[in-house]
Amino acid sequence: MKEKLKTVLLVLLVTSSLVQSYFLMYRLPGSDSVAKTATNYIKTDDMGPEERAENLIYPDKMVIHMGGDKHTIFYPHSTFYDLIFSRLQARSFDSFQRRSIQNIDISELRAQNDGIELTFASGVPVTLLERVMQIQPDALFQAEQIDRIWIYNVKNETKAHALFFSTEGDVVYEAGKADLTAQDVQQHVDFGKEWTAYTSIKGSYYIPESDIDMVEAEFEIGVYDTEQMQRSLFVDPSITRNIREKDGSEIYTDSKRSLQVRQEQKWMSYTDPAALPAGESSAGSDVLAAIDFVNQHGGWNGDYRLSVVGDGEPENKVVFQQYYGAYPVLDTPQFQYGVMTLNLQQGTVSSYQRSLIYSESGVASKKVKKLQGGDKLRARLKDVEKISVIVDVYPAYQPSLTKNGIRLTPVWAVRLQNGTVTVLK
Known part of the structure; x- marks a missing residue:
């Protein structure tokens, strides 16, 4: 009887050891046995659908x-x-x-x-x-x-x-x-x-x-949390450490990459200065690499258009502009929201910025607003022309946070000769 008990106990111990070995090999964060993509990224959270380049390139x-x-x-x-x-x-x-x-x-x-x-x-x-x-x-x-x-x-x-x-x-x-x-x-x-x-x-x-008539809309929103962003951007989120900055923002780093989260603005900035360049690149290939990066690291939380392709040295800047209906949603110093910005070195993403806000299903409220045209608009533009040369004027949405979500307010956006965009007061 004792021999049978010893045998059963031995089997249990061996089985337990095998189970522990399995979890150590396949489950612990950072294990080289975990399936990874070519960019060392473990796909976890989907924060939006993937998108094709053909759907992001239009006038x-x-x-x-x-x-x-x-x-x-x-x-x-x-x-x-x-x-x-x-x-x-x-x-x-x-x-x-x-x-x-x-x-x-x-x-x-x-x-x-x-x-x-x-x-x-x-x-x-x-x-x-x-x-x-x-x-x-x-x-x-x-x-x-x-x-x-x-x-x-x-x-x-x-x-x-x-x-x-x-x-x-x-x-x-x-x-x-x-x-x-x-x-x-x-x-x-x-x-x-x-x-x-x-x-x-x-x-x-x-x-x-x-x-011209536009629709002012208000949405209920959700906010991606820092854990989601860490799982999407770090190979091993468990080894990141948290640093709180004096301005209230928080930085998460694994000693190579860093994720800065500004909670008040609900905005994130990710940098990977140690990213290995893939070789020679062009503005076109960098845009495709940027789209792949967003597809793999969370996805797209709305309609976007390729807005800026900066052919610079040593980095190319790629910006995707968010749209609501026919018009762009502005990114302003007061409230960063309407763009995704990526910098690439030889086809490899070295930095990535985006809002943590996404709209929940359905629109909370809508109402028609008029943007002034004709002589009234001309008179308002004269004050801007005293400061800088105007190169474009177009309808847009200015985002702002409300108690229940986000409001998109119709405005005239004015692009100046130096490339800055201002809202017509």
């Missing part, structure tokens, strides 16, 4: 030129914008020829020719445009970043013309072959005839001649 606005110095504007996700852009995406552009912008009368083109102008703010690499439009590869053209595409008609010609403007400023590429007829362009232009009239100001920006 910030579509200007419709109707001749006689008449214009209107369609903004992203609006009916006519989506219809026209989807049709243009189905057309091909080929045989690009480099031209000097000095040889093109932009003022005449804007005022007299029927056409469609797509703008991309700070510019998009051609290699990324090829993902959303049927642009045939061209060695010289592919090295450029494009901030405008202008498709227009010339009187008594049956074929449409297509110009692609480089961010370099003095260079434009014309598609020798564009799969568009003058009739195609005219049909798209006609969509704007009954829309709000806009006036070109000094050839730089446009203002509506009447007030």
